[in-house]
Each structure stands twice: as C-alpha cells, then as structure tokens.
Amino acid sequence: MxxxxxxxxxxxxxxxxxxxxxxxxxxxxxxxxxxxxxxxxxxxxxxxxxxxxxxxxxxxxIPARLKGRRGTAGISVTLHQPVEGDSWLAFARPAKKLAAGDRLRFAEDFSAEVAEKGEAGEVLLRFDRGGADLMTALALHGEMPLPPYIKRPNGADDRDRDDYxxxxxxxxxxxxxxxxxxxxxxxxxxxxxxxxxxxxxxxxxxxxxxxxxxxxxxxxxxxxxxxxxxxxxxxxxxxxxxxxxxxxxxxxxxxxxxxxxxxxxxxxxxxxxxxxxxxxxxxxxxxxxxxxxxxxxxxxxxxxxxxxxxxxxxxxxxxxxxxxxxxxxxxxxxxxxxxxxxxxxxx
The missing domain is CATH 3.40.1780.10 (QueA-like)
Incomplete structure (x- = not known):
C-alpha cells in the first residue's frame, strides 16, 4: 500500500x-x-x-538519553537496543564527525567508546561498565527519553520520570x-x-x-x-x-x-x-x-x-x-x- x-x-x-x-x-x-x-x-x-x-x-x-562531550564538542545519544552487557546501539546527535574509537564522556567517571558507526546517526557504544553498574550510571546521569514531539527546552523533568x-x-x-x-x-x-x-x-x-x-x-x-x-x-x-x-x-x-x-x-x-x-x-x-x-x-x-x-x-x-x-x-x-x-x- x-x-x-x-x-x-x-x-x-x-x-x-x-x-x-x-x-x-x-x-x-x-x-x-x-x-x-x-x-x-x-x-x-x-x-x-x-x-x-x-x-x-x-x-x-530506563533513562536512556545521555548528554556528554567528545573532546570539547557537545553530543547527545539515545540508547535504543542492547547488544551485550556493556554495549548498546544508540542514535547520536550530531553524528557526522564521530568515528570508531572516539571516546564520549558523560561524567567524570562515566564514558563510552564508539565501537562502530552505522547509518542515519546510529552508533554502537561500548560503555566502561555493564549490567547493573551501567543501569546505576544511567539512573544518575541519564534522562527519560521523551518522544521528539513532546517539547521540553531543558529535557525531561522530574514529573516525566513518574508520568512516563x-x-x-x-x-x-x-x-x-x-x-x-x-x-x-x-x-x-x-x-x-x-x-x-x-x-x-x-x-x-x-x-x-x-x-x-x-x-x-x-x-x-x-x-x-x-x-x-x-x-x-x-x-x-x-x-x-x-x-x-x-x-x-x-x-x-x-x-x-x-x-x-x-x-x-x-x-x-x-x-x-x-x-x-x-x-x-x-x-x-x-x-x-x-x-x-x-x-x-x-x-x-x-x-x-x-x-x-x-x-x-x-x-x-x-x-x-x-x-x-x-x-x-x-x-x-x-x-x-x-x-x-x-x-x-x-x-
């Protein structure tokens, strides 16, 4: 059709x-x-x-949206599918200048490496931890991944953590x-x-x-x-x-x-x-x-x-x-x- x-x-x-x-x-x-x-x-x-x-x-x-930096440049990623314990497929913005081997830092003690770069902004991220430790880090540093049609200038807020x-x-x-x-x-x-x-x-x-x-x-x-x-x-x-x-x-x-x-x-x-x-x-x-x-x-x-x-x-x-x-x-x-x-x- x-x-x-x-x-x-x-x-x-x-x-x-x-x-x-x-x-x-x-x-x-x-x-x-x-x-x-x-x-x-x-x-x-x-x-x-x-x-x-x-x-x-x-x-x-899960709080699957992360904001971080690649060197001095800001970047945001939204996880969308786990691959193994410490690796997730994610959509990155901006993704154009990302390359395999780049290190993305989301907090002083929380980062991920770009293991592979796909199409349409998709990347495979390998985090510095996996399993329950990764879930704990996401809870501390991630945001609820609201749909793009819900407009929040500063991202998801405390109400969204319950509402969504x-x-x-x-x-x-x-x-x-x-x-x-x-x-x-x-x-x-x-x-x-x-x-x-x-x-x-x-x-x-x-x-x-x-x-x-x-x-x-x-x-x-x-x-x-x-x-x-x-x-x-x-x-x-x-x-x-x-x-x-x-x-x-x-x-x-x-x-x-x-x-x-x-x-x-x-x-x-x-x-x-x-x-x-x-x-x-x-x-x-x-x-x-x-x-x-x-x-x-x-x-x-x-x-x-x-x-x-x-x-x-x-x-x-x-x-x-x-x-x-x-x-x-x-x-x-x-x-x-x-x-x-x-x-x-x-x-």
Whole structure:
C-alpha cells in the first residue's frame, strides 16, 4: 500500500505535552465497526466482560538519553537496543564527525567508546561498565527519553520520570513507554479485578526506532525496527486457556499486540517467546490472537497508524481520527486513548 494512504492533518495543539491527572481520567474513544462512543478510561471495566483477559507490557523505561562531550564538542545519544552487557546501539546527535574509537564522556567517571558507526546517526557504544553498574550510571546521569514531539527546552523533568512509566513497570530495558498502559491506576486495576477481567503480562522492550519516520513511498519497502520480547510458558498457557474458554484477549498497547501476534501460530495458539521481533502489520494482515486493542492516537504515516488500520479497518480509523480531532481528543504518548474492536471475526 502507499504510505500516503495513512496520512492525515493533525493540528499542533492536539498533541499532549502532559498526561491527564489522574491517569484514568483521560478520554477513551470506543471504536466499534458500526459506532463510536466518547467515554473515559475509568469506564473500561464496563466495556469488557468477565472472562476477558487484558495483556499488559511490563517493560520499564530506563533513562536512556545521555548528554556528554567528545573532546570539547557537545553530543547527545539515545540508547535504543542492547547488544551485550556493556554495549548498546544508540542514535547520536550530531553524528557526522564521530568515528570508531572516539571516546564520549558523560561524567567524570562515566564514558563510552564508539565501537562502530552505522547509518542515519546510529552508533554502537561500548560503555566502561555493564549490567547493573551501567543501569546505576544511567539512573544518575541519564534522562527519560521523551518522544521528539513532546517539547521540553531543558529535557525531561522530574514529573516525566513518574508520568512516563506505567504503574506496573517491572522489567528494565525500554527506551520508550508502552503508552496505552500509562492510563492505568491501582484503583482501575482493582476495578478490573472486581469485574472478573483477567490480567497477564509479557515484556517487549520498546526501542527508539518506534519514533523513526517511514521514508519510503510503499509499505512493502519499509524495514521495521527490531525489539526484544519475552512471553513465559506459564503466561502463554494461561492466555491459551482463556481463548479456549471463549474469553477475549485484550492487548494493552500495540507493543503487547505485536508480541502476541509474533508468538502465535496460524491456528491461533500462543507459544512461549524469548527473542526479537520485527513484525510489521499493515492492512491485509490476519490477526490470530488479539480481539480488542487499547491504544493511544498515533502519528500520521506511522507504522502504528498502519497497525491500527489493519486491526479496525482503514476507513473506520480515518473516521475515528477525524472525530477525535474534531472533538478535542489529545494525541500521542501523553494523550487520550481508544479501545478498538477487531474488524474480522475469529477463525
């Protein structure tokens, strides 16, 4: 398909710079095949049925943006994918004059060597420490890696350290939040429990590649970024049991959906997963695992808008986004959310 098919006009004032408070007071657009309904996130338990299962991504965002120096020149890097204990792929700015062997210093006792230089500003950094020691250094010297459309003249602030993290985040490794999950509060989770809605977790470490623009004219020519994920054998078995019993699988966010679809068979059975996925979902894809999708509002021409169009139908999503813009929904990571019904019936 042509990437132009996924374009739309979005006014700058529709982009949220801060989240709703409390989190579950954000607006929720219910998107069904034949209607739209304006609700709030707190209404979510009434939209689901006992026996349904919500699948959450429990990845935890790390302070992956670093500012430092190469000699006397300033430089910033955003980590996006671990390679081994002390090495990460990162996007550097400015990257033009960087070369393999350069030393980048982020603090008096914290530095990294440019091990390799790639394309489009990507570098492989080898830090002077790894594992838990590296995570400690990032916590001391790094910033939350906010998306480029959230404008902070001085970078992420103390509010962002809390706001840009789900309340159930557990597994460190993401450099972007699974943003549909930002709307949940302990009270909302308790209300879902009382309603008889099940909960399960998986882990997909969201990379900075999620913000990269689609630069090709045809979706067939786009190469999707790769992200690391994990589904335990116990979680896979519980999800399979819910489906066998007739319950619906509700993915909280496109990251949860992408991993569920990556690990499912053509027959709709989920297997344990531990590895990387670069699944790219566009209209025409036949979903095997997910029945409902909770997701925020995405960028024009983005792989995520392509995914939701595949899930709920391109015409339906164009109408839903036009309604959202007209009625003042807030877009992107700190914005409002939606609950989408899959357009085709389960096999």
């Amino acid at each position: 042509k990437v132009d098919d996924f374009d739309f006009e979005l006014p700058r004032e529709a982009i949220a710079d801060r989240p709703a408070r409390p989190r579950d007071a954000a607006r929720l657009l219910r998107v069904e095949p034949d209607r739209l309904a304006d609700l709030i996130v707190r209404d979510l338990p009434t939209l689901l049925e006992p026996g349904d299962l919500m699948v959450f991504n429990d990845t935890k965002v 993290q789900t309340v159930y985040a557990r597994e460190p490794g993401a450099v972007a939040a699974p943003t549909a999950g930002l709307h949940f509060t302990p009270d909302l989770l308790a209300a879902l429990d009382r309603r008889g809605i099940g909960r399960e977790t998986l882990t997909l470490h969201v990379g900075a590649g999620t913000f990269l623009p689609v630069k090709v004219d045809d979706t067939r020519d786009h190469k999707m970024h790769s992200e690391r994920g994990h589904i335990s054998a116990e979680a896979a078995e519980r999800i399979n049991r819910v489906r066998q019993a007739g319950g619906r699988v509700v993915a909280v966010g496109t990251t949860a959906l992408r991993l569920l679809e990556s690990a499912s068979s053509e027959e709709g059975r989920l297997s344990p997963f531990d590895g990387s996925t670069d699944i790219f979902i566009t209209p025409g894809y036949r979903f095997r695992m997910v029945d409902l999708l909770m997701t925020n509002f995405h960028l024009p021409r983005s792989t995520l808008f392509m995914l939701v169009s595949a899930f709920a139908g391109l015409d339906r999503m164009r109408s839903a986004y036009a309604h959202a813009i007209q009625t003042g929904y807030r877009f992107y990571s700190y914005g409002d959310t939606s609950l989408l019904t899959r357009q085709e019936t389960r096999r």
